[in-house]
Amino acid sequence: MKMHSSYDYEFLNYPKIISGKCSLENIPAELAGYDAQKPLVIVRKSLGKNGALIKKFIRAFADSMVIIGAVYDEVEDYAGISLARDAAFLFRQRGCDSLIALGSGAAVDLAKAVNVLVSEKADNFSAYYEEKSISGILKPLIVVPAGLANGREASNSLIIDNREIKSDFLYPDVVVIDHRVAAGCSAADVTESAAIAFAQAFHSFIGNGGNPMVTAIAHPALSYLSQYLERGMKKPQDKEASVALVNASVMASIAYANAKPGITNLLAEELARATGISSGIFMGILLPVVIDFLVKDKTKISDELLLAAGGLDAYAAVAANERGQKGLEAAKQLVGDFSRALPVSLKELKVQKYIFPEIARAASQKSDGAFPAVDCAEILEASWEKTLTK
Numbered sequence: 001m002k003m004h005s006s007y008d009y010e011f012l013n014y015p016k017i018i019s020g021k022c023s024l025e026n027i028p029a030e031l032a033g034y035d036a037q038k039p040l041v042i043v044r045k046s047l048g049k050n051g052a053l054i055k056k057f058i059r060a061f062a063d064s065m066v067i068i069g070a071v072y073d074e075v076e077d078y079a080g081i082s083l084a085r086d087a088a089f090l091f092r093q094r095g096c097d098s099l100i101a102l103g104s105g106a107a108v109d110l111a112k113a114v115n116v117l118v119s120e121k122a123d124n125f126s127a128y129y130e131e132k133s134i135s136g137i138l139k140p141l142i143v144v145p146a147g148l149a150n151g152r153e154a155s156n157s158l159i160i161d162n163r164e165i166k167s168d169f170l171y172p173d174v175v176v177i178d179h180r181v182a183a184g185c186s187a188a189d190v191t192e193s194a195a196i197a198f199a200q201a202f203h204s205f206i207g208n209g210g211n212p213m214v215t216a217i218a219h220p221a222l223s224y225l226s227q228y229l230e231r232g233m234k235k236p237q238d239k240e241a242s243v244a245l246v247n248a249s250v251m252a253s254i255a256y257a258n259a260k261p262g263i264t265n266l267l268a269e270e271l272a273r274a275t276g277i278s279s280g281i282f283m284g285i286l287l288p289v290v291i292d293f294l295v296k297d298k299t300k301i302s303d304e305l306l307l308a309a310g311g312l313d314a315y316a317a318v319a320a321n322e323r324g325q326k327g328l329e330a331a332k333q334l335v336g337d338f339s340r341a342l343p344v345s346l347k348e349l350k351v352q353k354y355i356f357p358e359i360a361r362a363a364s365q366k367s368d369g370a371f372p373a374v375d376c377a378e379i380l381e382a383s384w385e386k387t388l389t390k
Contacts, residue, residue, distance in 0.1 A: 011213035011258050014171035015143070015154050019247055023178040024057060027100070027142060028064030030174045034140035036098035038069040040091045042111045044103035047146060047184060048073035056180050057102060057144075069096035077278075079109035080161050081124060088117040098140040101172075102181065104149040104193075104249075112158040112170050115139050125160055134167040143172040147185030147232075147242055149193040149249040150279065151200050151265075155257040162273050171257075175250055183242035190232050190242075191341045192280030193249055198225055198338070199283040200252035202331060203262025205305045206294070211258065215304050218255040222308035222334075224248035229337055263371045264290045266363040267379065271346075274355050281349070284342035287335045289382045291328055293375070301327050309334055347385045356380045 018026050031037060047053060048071070058068065072087045091099070091114060101111035116122060119138040128134070145153045152158060154175050157166045185193075204218035224244045232241035256265070268282035294301070305327030307315040318326045343349050360376035 009209070009211040009213065011211060012156075012168060012171075013213075013217070013254050013258075014156075014168065015173060015175045015254075017154075017175045017177070017250060019177035019243065021179070023176045024060035024144070024180065027144075027174075027176060028061055028066045030142060030176075031066055031098055031140060034098065034173065036140045037066050038094070038096050039066070039098040039100045039140075039142070040069050040087065040094065040096040040114070041071045041100045041102055042075065042087060042107050042114065043071060043073045043101075044105065044107045044146070044148075045073050045076045047103045047107075047181075050184060053180065053184055069094040075106050075110045077106055079106045079113060079159065081113075083110055084113040084117055084160060085123070087114045091118050099142070101141070101143045101153075102146075104143075104145040104147070104153050106150070108143055108145070108153050108172075109150070109158045109160060111141060111143070112172075113160045115141055116158075116165075116170075125163070125165060128165045129163055134169045136169065138169055140174075141172045142174045142176060144176045144178065144181050145246050145250065146181050146189075147183065147193060147236065147246060148189035149196060149246070149253075151196040151249070151253050151256065154250045154253040157257070177243055177246050177250065179239040179243050182246040183237045183239055185236055185242075187233050187236050187341070190236050190245060191284070191338045192278055194225060194229050194232070194245060194338045195280045195284040195287065195342065197221060197245075197249040197252040198331075198335065199262060199264045199268070199287060200256035201225070201248070201308075202287070202305075203264060204252070204255035204259040205302050205308070206262065206299065209260070214255050214259050215302065217251050217258075219304060219308045221248045221251035221255060222305075222331075223311075224251075226309055226311065226334055229334070233338065233341060260370065261367055263363070263367070263376065263379065266366055266371070267359065267376060270359045270362045271351065274359060275349070275351060277349060281342055282346075284335075284339050285344070285346060285349075285383050286379065288332060288339060289379050289386065291332045291335065293379055293382075295325070295328055300324065303327065306330055345386050346380070346383050351384075353384060 201221040228244040272279035301324035303323040310330035364373040
């Protein structure tokens with residue numbers, strides 16, 4: 001008897017997630033569970049300049065046996081091998097036994113990279129670029145994400161020197177979401193992070209092969225975005241909205257790590273590598289075009305998309321055979337909320353069209369042919385010069 005597709009799946013959600021008030025104060029107990037008490041803290045430079053935030057973070061360890069081994073705050077938007085070596089040297093010199101990434105994005109990538117160097121006793125990543133596997137469990141890693149996320153905070157991947165390494169050993173052990181850190185970003189940061197989280201959650205619905213666990217995690221991610229995005233963009237310091245949106249980013253990251261890569265993410269990441277511009281900005285530009293492409297291509301869409309993006313009332317009011325189409329419409333409306341705060345087209349960013357063929361080829365190759373290069377090129381061309389009512 002053939003097994004139903006809904007029961008034929010794989011899913012790994014490794015990190016423990018702690019979210020809410022006083023979450024920072026749980027870190028010492030989590031470290032103790034791994035027999036660790038001397039972490040190296042890697043913090044984004046912009047967060048490190050926030051003296052009040054750092055004091056609040058350190059205060060969370062006041063009544064514990066934890067000793068901060070060192071704080072490394074030389075990373076901002078880019079994680080490179082030289083920074084990883086410097087931080088790994090500091091880790092060894094101070095006798096650290098664990099890592100905490102304070103802030104999102106490159107700080108998390110760097111913390112994962114340092115973890116590989118110190119745990120695997122390596123000096124570079126060349127072997128891992130050539131498909132060498134990470135040999136085993138790494139040092140304990142706790143991630144405390146902020147509002148500016150790149151979508152890898154709770155995932156099994158890192159990007160170092162613009163090259164990606166994947167391994168299930170790269171999942172953080174614990175993700176701690178606390179409003180004191182989550183609310184420390186600008187409206188622009190919130191918007192870019194929302195675009196990344198939306199793209200990851202959206203494509204988790206599209207390309208999960210009927211995986212019910214992926215849908216279960218992607219659903220609240222889209223729901224949080226639908227409910228709190230506008231509020232978070234208007235008031236980035238809003239405690240409830242900031243925690244909800246960081247939760248959305250973390251959940252979307254986990255869902256996407258268990259789903260097939262989405263065309264929006266693949267194209268945006270290739271454009272980001274080629275131009276140095278944030279992938280979140282590109283995702284905001286590409287998403288409306290990709291949704292139109294899916295409508296035109298008559299891609300089969302899960303009914304769950306409408307429920308997550310539009311809510312229960314919208315879902316109940318639509319006939320079952322129309323829910324997929326209405327789900328795309330609800331998704332496009334939500335995309336419009338943050339797209340208006342981002343550049344409208346690739347032309348506006350002065351992206352040169354001559355790079356499109358190579359971008360399309362690379363994205364298609366990384367999708368293992370799921371997205372033909374001709375389709376990728378069509379989406380890029382449509383994103384070059386488009387208009388959006390702001």
